[in-house]
Amino acid sequence: MPQDRDDAFGWIDAQRERRDRAGLVRRLSPRPADSPLLDLASNDYLGLARHPEVTAAAAAAAHRWGAGSTGSRLVTGSTELHTTLERELAEFCGFEAALVFSSGYAANLAAVSALSGRDALVVSDADNHASLIDGCRLSRAEIAVVPHADPDAVRKALDAAEADAGEARRRALVVSDAVFSVDGDAAPLAALAGASRPYGAALVVDEAHGLGVLGEGGRGAVHGAGLAGAPDVVVTATLSKSLGSQGGAVLGPARVIEHLVNSARTFIFDTGLNPAAVGAALASLRLLRREPERAARVRTVALGLYGRLTAAGLAAVRPDASVVSVRAPSPDEAVRWAADCRAAGLMVGCFRPPSVPDGVSRLRLTARGDLTDEQVEAAVDVIVRTAPTA
Numbered sequence: 318m319p320q321d322r323d324d325a326f327g328w329i330d331a332q333r334e335r336r337d338r339a340g341l342v343r344r345l346s347p348r349p350a351d352s353p354l355l356d357l358a359s360n361d362y363l364g365l366a367r368h369p370e371v372t373a374a375a376a377a378a379a380h381r382w383g384a385g386s387t388g389s390r391l392v393t394g395s396t397e398l399h400t401t402l403e404r405e406l407a408e409f410c411g412f413e414a415a416l417v418f419s420s421g422y423a424a425n426l427a428a429v430s431a432l433s434g435r436d437a438l439v440v441s442d443a444d445n446h447a448s449l450i451d452g453c454r455l456s457r458a459e460i461a462v463v464p465h466a467d468p469d470a471v472r473k474a475l476d477a478a479e480a481d482a483g484e485a486r487r488r489a490l491v492v493s494d495a496v497f498s499v500d501g502d503a504a505p506l507a508a509l510a511g512a513s514r515p516y517g518a519a520l521v522v523d524e525a526h527g528l529g530v531l532g533e534g535g536r537g538a539v540h541g542a543g544l545a546g547a548p549d550v551v552v553t554a555t556l557s558k559s560l561g562s563q564g565g566a567v568l569g570p571a572r573v574i575e576h577l578v579n580s581a582r583t584f585i586f587d588t589g590l591n592p593a594a595v596g597a598a599l600a601s602l603r604l605l606r607r608e609p610e611r612a613a614r615v616r617t618v619a620l621g622l623y624g625r626l627t628a629a630g631l632a633a634v635r636p637d638a639s640v641v642s643v644r645a646p647s648p649d650e651a652v653r654w655a656a657d658c659r660a661a662g663l664m665v666g667c668f669r670p671p672s673v674p675d676g677v678s679r680l681r682l683t684a685r686g687d688l689t690d691e692q693v694e695a696a697v698d699v700i701v702r703t704a705p706t707a
Contacts, residue, residue, distance in 0.1 A: 340649050341670065354664040357622075357682045357696055362639045363529055363611045364687025365561035365601045375562070378596025386589035390417075391578070394589025402599045407568055409602060410528070410536050410552065411545030414574040416567050418583060419590045421525055421555025422448040424565030426455060427581035428521050428553050429492055432573070433458040437488040438478045440471050440518070442504070444497050449523055453492065465497075468508035475516040489518035495538035495552075496526035499673055499681065501619075501640025503531070506542040514549065521551045529559020530616065530638045534609030538638075559605070559615075562597035564590040611686045615639045618693060619684035625697040631704060641682040642668075643700065650705045651678035657703035663696055 321327045336342045365371050378398055386394040399417050407415035418424040429452025433439050437458040441449065444465045453460045461478070463470035471491055478487055491513045493504045506522060513520050522544075524537045532541035537552065544550045551569035556562045567577055577584055605611055619636040626633040632644040645651035648669040655667035658680075666681035673679070680700070688696075 340652065352664070354659065354662055355692055355696055356664050356685070358664040358666045359685075360526075360558040360683055361561050362559045362615050362683065362685055363535075363561065363601070363605065364685050365559070365604060368561065368601070368604065370604060371561055371597045371600045374600035375593040375597035379591075379593040382592035384593070385591050388589065389585065389587060390589040391585060396592055396595070398592055398595040398599060399589065402595050402602070403566070405599065405602055406554075406566055409606060410524075410554075410568055411540050412552065412568040412570075413546065414569065414571040416574045416577055416584065417556075417590055417595065418565040418567070419587050420563070421523075421553065421557060421565035422451075423583040423587060424553045424555070424567050425449050425523060426452045427577055427583045428551055428567050429453055429490065430456040431577055431581040432519065432521065432551065433488065433490045437490060438475070440474045440489065440491045442466065442493045442497075444499065445492060445494055446498055446523060446525070449492050449494070458490075466502065466504055468505055468512040471509060472512040472515075475513065475518055479516055486517060489513075489516060490521055491518050492521045493523070494526070495522050495524045496531070496638040496640065498526055498640065499668060499679075500634045500642040501526070501636040501638055502634065503527070503538055503637035506538060506544060510542075510544055510547070510550065519549050519551060520544070521553065524552050524554045525558060526638055526640060528554045529605060530612055532612075535559065535605050535612030556594065556598040556601075559612075560598045560601040562601060563594040564598060614686040615684050618686065618688050621690075621693050622682055622684060622697065625693070626700060629697070629701045631701065636684070639684045641684060643680040643682065645669075645678045645680060646705050648678045651680065654680060654703055654705060658699050661699045661703060663699040665700070 382396050388394045403415040403417055425448035433456040435457045439453050439458045440461045441453050443462050461474040463474055496503050510520050522539050527538035529535040531538040539545050539552050548570055554566045556564040619639050619641055622641045623633050623635055634642040651667050651669050655665050658665050668681045669678040670676050
């Protein structure tokens with residue numbers, strides 16, 4: 318249909334109509350400050366977003382440093398809190414250095430784009446998060462998308478690139494989520510490292526759903542795989558999930574972090590993370606260090622949800638971390654199921670096309686370490702009771 322010259326955004330109406338017909342319209346649903354709903358939808362895995370120590374640290378940081386960071390990190394946007402969080406986060410996760418960004422999305426864009434480039438090859442898992450995919454697109458590198466969680470496919474992609482390059486070996490990057498956000502399955506990190514190293518390829522791992530849940534005391538899947546601190550491994554993370562705050566970080570060798578300070582556009586040209594978020598993340602990190610059992614409790618809750626739901630006949634995916642995926646028959650049924658859960662007092666996530674790589678709609682449940690056994694039982698009861706009938 319030709320564009321109406323008098324309506325610059327007329328094409329938006331056509332797209333909206335297509336979404337309406339497909340039942341794929343997204344809408345904002347503001348939550349109240351004190352919601353009565355049992356929450357299995359948020360990413361507050363450790364239940365720290367409202368912890369008194371965390372909120373008090375956020376308030377104290379705002380009072381001392383101000384509501385905003387006032388500029389980019391390289392101008393006025395770095396405070397003593399930023400450098401303290403970077404030092405303690407790197408130490409906790411087992412890396413030489415860390416760099417804090419305004420979001421996990423910005424951290425992923427920085428790591429992928431600044432560590433590759435026009436003459437590089439980036440090998441990316443087909444199920445990677447949108448932020449990693451966008452980092453690949455911005456990198457201007459050649460991108461090889463390989464089947465999900467398949468180290469052999471990674472090896473073949475690197476081998477083909479090396480054969481094409483001959484003696485002039487190309488810079489290469491292998492990029493993967495640590496835990497995939499849709500089904501909650503973990504990447505085979507040790508095998509990915511084994512596939513990458515013979516070709517001199519670096520491994521970049523997004524620990525958004527691993528930090529605070531996997532590894533010793535919640536140090537992440539990379540730490541659990543014995544790869545923390547390796548000279549060819551870089552980790553990205555978000556502060557908005559297990560740490561209950563906001564922001565992101567890149568962790569790795571000191572020379573990599575120095576390179577990002579000097580070349581990552583989402584660091585150089587972005588306003589620094591606000592002090593309240595930095596203070597909250599630092600308080601959460603110290604709580605996790607002091608109470609490592611919080612990470613184990615998340616995994617216990619996730620496996621408990623999975624076991625009860627599958628025992629009731631639902632098609633749930635066994636979780637490797639905190640995300641429990643429950644398949645729905647169709648997008649419409651998934652939306653209806655989530656709405657019925659909400660009406661019964663339970664908030665759950667609802668994933669459907671185009672947000673899911675396999676086109677399969679599902680409820681996405683997030684286990685939280687602060688849930689009681691009674692709350693888990695109540696949640697399972699609601700999900701089973703409202704499930705679509707065959």
